[in-house]
Amino acid sequence: MMDEELKVVGETTQFIVIKLGDEQYGIDIKFIDNIVRMQHITRVPKVDPYLKGVINLRGEVIPVMSIRIKMGLEPDVETKSSRIIILKMEQQGTIGVIVDEVKEVVTLENDQIEKIAYDSMEDKNSFLCGIGKCDGGLISLLDLNSVVMENI
Amino acid sequence: MDVSQYLEIFLDETNEHLQNLNTQILSLEQEPGNMDTINEIFRAAHSLKGMAGTMGYKRMQNLTHDMENVFSEVRNGNITVKANMIDVLFQCLDALEEYTTNIRENADEGTNDNEPLIKQLNEILNGDSADSGEEQPTSEPTAEGAAEAEAPAADGDKKWLAIKLGESEQNVLEEAVSQGKNVYGMTVKVQESCILKAARAFLVFKAIEETSEIIVSSPSAQDIEDEKFELDFSLIVISDASLDQVIAAAKGVSEIEDVTGGVLDLNRVASAEGAEAESAAEEPAKEKESGKPAAQTVAAAPAASQAPAKSGKKKADEKKPAANKPVVNRTVRVDIEKLDTLMNLVSELIIAKNSLVSAAAASGTSSTAVNEQIEYLESVTTSLHESVMKVRMVPIESTVSKFPRMVRDLQKTLGKKMELHMTGEETELDRTVVDEIGDPLMHLLRNSADHGLESAELRKERGKPEVGSIFLDAYQDGNNVVIEVRDDGNGIDTEAVKNKAIEKGIITPEQAENMSEKDSIDLLFHAGFSTAKVVSDVSGRGVGLDVVKSKIEALSGEVEVKSKLGEGSSWIIRLPLTLAIIQALMVDIGNEKYAISLGSIQTIEDISPNDVKLVQAKEVIQLRDIVIPLIRLNEILDVESKKDPGENLVVVVVKKGDKQAGLVVDELIGQQEIVIKSLGKYISKCKVISGATVLGDGEVALILDANTLI
Numbered sequence: 001m002m003d004e005e006l007k008v009v010g011e012t013t014q015f016i017v018i019k020l021g022d023e024q025y026g027i028d029i030k031f032i033d034n035i036v037r038m039q040h041i042t043r044v045p046k047v048d049p050y051l052k053g054v055i056n057l058r059g060e061v062i063p064v065m066s067i068r069i070k071m072g073l074e075p076d077v078e079t080k081s082s083r084i085i086i087l088k089m090e091q092q093g094t095i096g097v098i099v100d101e102v103k104e105v106v107t108l109e110n111d112q113i114e115k116i117a118y119d120s121m122e123d124k125n126s127f128l129c130g131i132g133k134c135d136g137g138l139i140s141l142l143d144l145n146s147v148v149m150e151n152i
Numbered sequence: 153m154d155v156s157q158y159l160e161i162f163l164d165e166t167n168e169h170l171q172n173l174n175t176q177i178l179s180l181e182q183e184p185g186n187m188d189t190i191n192e193i194f195r196a197a198h199s200l201k202g203m204a205g206t207m208g209y210k211r212m213q214n215l216t217h218d219m220e221n222v223f224s225e226v227r228n229g230n231i232t233v234k235a236n237m238i239d240v241l242f243q244c245l246d247a248l249e250e251y252t253t254n255i256r257e258n259a260d261e262g263t264n265d266n267e268p269l270i271k272q273l274n275e276i277l278n279g280d281s282a283d284s285g286e287e288q289p290t291s292e293p294t295a296e297g298a299a300e301a302e303a304p305a306a307d308g309d310k311k312w313l314a315i316k317l318g319e320s321e322q323n324v325l326e327e328a329v330s331q332g333k334n335v336y337g338m339t340v341k342v343q344e345s346c347i348l349k350a351a352r353a354f355l356v357f358k359a360i361e362e363t364s365e366i367i368v369s370s371p372s373a374q375d376i377e378d379e380k381f382e383l384d385f386s387l388i389v390i391s392d393a394s395l396d397q398v399i400a401a402a403k404g405v406s407e408i409e410d411v412t413g414g415v416l417d418l419n420r421v422a423s424a425e426g427a428e429a430e431s432a433a434e435e436p437a438k439e440k441e442s443g444k445p446a447a448q449t450v451a452a453a454p455a456a457s458q459a460p461a462k463s464g465k466k467k468a469d470e471k472k473p474a475a476n477k478p479v480v481n482r483t484v485r486v487d488i489e490k491l492d493t494l495m496n497l498v499s500e501l502i503i504a505k506n507s508l509v510s511a512a513a514a515s516g517t518s519s520t521a522v523n524e525q526i527e528y529l530e531s532v533t534t535s536l537h538e539s540v541m542k543v544r545m546v547p548i549e550s551t552v553s554k555f556p557r558m559v560r561d562l563q564k565t566l567g568k569k570m571e572l573h574m575t576g577e578e579t580e581l582d583r584t585v586v587d588e589i590g591d592p593l594m595h596l597l598r599n600s601a602d603h604g605l606e607s608a609e610l611r612k613e614r615g616k617p618e619v620g621s622i623f624l625d626a627y628q629d630g631n632n633v634v635i636e637v638r639d640d641g642n643g644i645d646t647e648a649v650k651n652k653a654i655e656k657g658i659i660t661p662e663q664a665e666n667m668s669e670k671d672s673i674d675l676l677f678h679a680g681f682s683t684a685k686v687v688s689d690v691s692g693r694g695v696g697l698d699v700v701k702s703k704i705e706a707l708s709g710e711v712e713v714k715s716k717l718g719e720g721s722s723w724i725i726r727l728p729l730t731l732a733i734i735q736a737l738m739v740d741i742g743n744e745k746y747a748i749s750l751g752s753i754q755t756i757e758d759i760s761p762n763d764v765k766l767v768q769a770k771e772v773i774q775l776r777d778i779v780i781p782l783i784r785l786n787e788i789l790d791v792e793s794k795k796d797p798g799e800n801l802v803v804v805v806v807k808k809g810d811k812q813a814g815l816v817v818d819e820l821i822g823q824q825e826i827v828i829k830s831l832g833k834y835i836s837k838c839k840v841i842s843g844a845t846v847l848g849d850g851e852v853a854l855i856l857d858a859n860t861l862i
Contacts, residue, residue: 042852043744044831045789046838054831054844056852059500061829061844092834148834 012107015132017139018085018099020068025099026106026132026139027085033094034086035102038078055096057086064096067147071127076100092148106139108132113141159259161485162207166252169196169203170245171550174557177241181560184233194223198327200248205320209261212251218273219244224330225277240272242557312337312386312413315370321388324367325418328390336364336395338402338413341384346407350379356408359401364391383409388416488583491544498533498540499733499827503846505533506824510848534825537733545580545729548626548635551590552577555597559622562601569608569619570601576626581633585707585727589635592700596637596723597622599697604641604721614718616640632751633729638722644715646672653678673713677701708842710859712809734828736845738821738853739804742791745853746817747826747845752858754805754812756820761798773803773814780805783861784816788840793818806858813862828855 015026016035034057041053041064050069054061064084068076076082081101088094114131129143176193180186201216219241225231247266254262315337317325325335340356342349353376360366366373368388371381391398395413402411508529512522552574559572581589605611605620612618623638650664653675659667677697704711708728715721728734728751736747737756757775764771764782771782782803786793795818803814826845831838831854842857 040851042844042854044835044838044841044854045791046840047835051835054835054852054854056846056850059503059846061831061846061852063832063834093832095834 012109013113014105014107015139015141016085016105017103018083019101019103020071020099021073024103024137024139026108026141027087027144028141029105031087031089031144032085033088036084036086036096038082038084038098052098055084057094057096060094062086062094062096064098065148066098067142068098070147087144087148089144089148091145095148097147106132106134108134108139158207159255162203163252163256164485165203166200166248169200170249170252171553172196173200173245174242175553177238177245178556178560180233181235181238187227190223190227194220194227194331197223198331201327202320202324205323209251209255211263211265212248212261215244215247215251215266215270218270218277220327222273222276231276237276240269240276242561244269244273311339311370311384312388312416315368315386315388317368317388321368322418325388325390325416328365328367329418333390333392334395335367335388335390335416335418336398336413337386337388337416338399338411339384339386340402340408341410341412343407343409344383349381349383350377352405352407353377353381353385355405356402359405360387360389360398362401363393364389364398486543488544491540491583494540495544498537502533502537502733502825502827503848505529506848507850508848514849537825541582541729541733542580544583546583546586547578547580548586548589548633549577551586552593552624552626554590555594555624558594559597559601562598566601567607568601568605570605570622571619572597572622572624574624579626579628579633579635581727582729588703588707589725589727592703592725593624593635593637595697595700596725597624600637600639600641600721600723604639604643606642628729629726632726635725635727636722637725638720640720643717643719643721644673644676644713645717649673649675673715676713677711705859710809734826736824736826736855737804738824739802739817740819740821741785741789741817742793744789744791745821745847745851746785746789747824747853747855748804748806748815748858749855750823752806752808754807757803757805757814759801759803759814761801764801775805775814778812780812780814782814782816785856786816786818788861806862808859808862811862813858815856815858815861826853826855 014029016029016032018025018027036055036057039055041055043053044051044063050066052064052066054063056062066076068074076098079100083099083102084096085099085102086094086096112133114133116128116130127143127147128140130141132139132141173193173196176189176196180189180193183189197216197220201213201220204212204216222231222237222241226233231237244266247264247269250264251261254260329335340353342352346352357366357373357376366387366389369376370386375381376385389398395415399411399413402408505526509526512526555574556572559570562568563570600622601620605622606614606616608618611620621640623636625634625636625638627634646669649672650659650667653659653672654661654664658675658678664672677700701711704725704727710726712724712726713721714724735750737750737753739746739748755775757773759773763773765774766772767779771784772779773782774780782801784793801816802818802820803816804820805812805814807813824847828843829845831841831844839860840857841854842860843855844852845855847853
């Protein structure tokens, strides 16, 4: 879905840059509903470990997942800069994801985005849909659909 | 005319009328001579026709028109009710239902003309209309005479004669005449000194509507309401009362100078409009030749003198948009979505109330004034919740009233004799539940009819009455509504069930041997299970009972089966009164808060660890001579209990049907009114959690589903 949009020459896409560990990741802004501070997460038993539980967002009960555990990284360590990004997905509805830090919003031209070759079936890569180059730094662009996809 | 805004109302009312027709025709079959039933049928058919006509659904109108003709003849005693006629009528209802479905789906009635049905209806009519033929010639002169008598008077005060009738209005009037009602035209003159003309006109309308129905007014009702008329206005009304009575009613209003009126002759109006009919006398003759039922236009005069004097009851039934009458209704139709919004707001209010309670507790405010106000708020929100809940409640009648018809049809397809006895149709349930419960109940009834009841011969052999009975009883039981489907048939043959299950590979023969009767009955709910040797179109597709079960469980209800071989079986459905807000017991397990629905809780016990016994390596307790299995919630929920193993156990005893279980929790927090929120489909794997709720402090607590734990 996203790939097709990226092909259009001259178009720009806005990303929110977040940090997981030392690596920078980009989340397409059109999926983002809200960014909230870390709060108490109510654990839900008997679910996949990457599902951390549910939170109360203005009266609504929203599931929260850990990208770190989903991608096979170290478990989250809650700090002052930890945030929950509330995503609105077409299929799965509203979901929160925990990130270490929210840095900034960047606008990337399509020629600043490099697509990832799909032949590498490495686990981590399958969550990415491209690499963005911005001010000398590299941003891994998350393919949100596969991030929030349920493990079978 | 743009009618789309009325579509919703049209569909609702059409369904009501169809339902009504179904019920009434059924009872007509039972007692063919009952005039009340026939009248009721006639009215419903008539309203249907009027509505379909107004909405421009021609095919539907034609079909109802012909049905109505049949009813009309039945009412006049020209046709007697026969079995084949009932069958045709039911087919007509099915066809009408099809139209309605089409309209609902794509705002179009479809292209099926249902000609065979119309033909059959006409055959019924013609078969007996020879008798009614005599009536026609006698009435002709009268009609003619009336026309002549009135013709010269079409001037001055008699402005009502100049009212032009549209096609639908003409139809409505013709129908009224054929029903034996009188059609009057009248002109009302208001005094010159009158200031509030519109108000007076309104009072006149109201007075006339006591006994009659206003079909046309000139100027239009809207214009009259807006006072856009000089000193007089004219009306055409349908009435059971005499002309004098109607005029007197209108004159009874103050500041009315004069009211003139007379019997309206429809043929004359039609010809005045330049319609093709040349004279009043010729038209009926023509119609007779073509073999059509001419009675409706001609029967006017004789019927007028008879004038059956009942009115009040009819008015409620007949709602014709054409009449546009300013009747004050005591009920309102409300979109279910608006009620949902209201319910959500009440939920938010209850959450806010809970927050206030915990905020007051946290800040240590012990002022009695604050506590008093909070208690008051609590009682207000609770009654508000109850009221909103009541608004959403509808009697299950709307769903179950289609069943007698279904059973009647089943009787024919299955070739068994059976009767359906229903009680408690007035029992009320949440609207969404009522909408959903229809299919499961239908499955159970079909199941009883197909598998439960034996054939008439077998019943005779067994010494039972030949006609099998199916019972559908509904009643409220505390916070639950119970719906019971019972039959006096064969009951469930558990051996046959087990054999079938083994055959299907659901259980092994060894398992079957150790199975209790209850467990084997539960096999029926297993997906893909069907004991019918032959797959009939009634039941036996193997999708019935497991769907029934899952549907009812989705509504937070439960099904229980009781059966005695040879004597019959009963299926008991229990449903909660409301789904969104429940009273719950909050408990603490390993520092996590969980809610357990109060409805499923039996008792709360304090058990010493010494009283816990082991049976088959499972922990049980003995409580008042009943052995109850213990479930340690901390193990199920993967948390550490914060209690010492030596301490007394807090056991919440819950029940599901006649099964019980003791849930071990760390601590009781207290009772609270909670609002159920869905966890969403993203977290649906966890079966023991049925939802979540937001607590007063903003935290989320999970709701334990006791049913899945047992």
